[in-house]
Amino acid sequence: NAGVTQTPKFQVLKTGQSMTLQCAQDMNHNSMYWYRQDPGMGLRLIYYSASEGTTDKGEVPNGYNVSRLNKREFSLRLESAAPSQTSVYFCASSAIPPGLTQWSYNSPLHFGNGTRLTVT
């Protein structure tokens, strides 16, 4: 049982290049999330998806796009990378039933091991 799998593990981009970070979970979870982690800032939510076909902005969505391809996969795209997007990116999933929220349904998040992205 792999849990949450992220690819690639490491990536170096030049300013202006684009790339897609891939995430897949095999736990049949409805909710999926993308976070970035920066020193001293904790984890900040970029986008989340409550169910297949829906996506919502988090705290820091600018410069990113997401696609919930199906129930298993949630990708994060950087269209034109900037040095400020140098960070560690984490994907997570949670077993919240459709129609309920994190607030009303006490469910932990399951994380992948991250993608370390450097933009030069």
Add this chain to the structure above:
Amino acid sequence: SQQGEEDPQALSIQEGENATMNCSYKTSINNLQWYRQNSGRGLVHLILIRSNEREKHSGRLRVTLDTSKKSSSLLITASRAADTASYFCATAGNTGNQFYFGTGTSLTVIP
């Protein structure tokens, strides 16, 4: 932002000692969760405490919650070198499926 703040930012103790870290948050919560992150890895869920609970135990972990002070503490008893990690508290937003993390406490347990 509902983001929590952990205190202290860093903590260094000897193996066998207890480690206590604190979390403060800004708005009302339904539950509060604690996570551990080993170096170079993703976060792992440790324990969840509901807003109507004051204390919860799981193995060597003890979590307390004081909703009147908007704070929680995580106690790790009889620490081991393997407990060396960063620890984060997290709370859910009251709309949607947003989930907010604090800035973390870095714990070092010296063998």
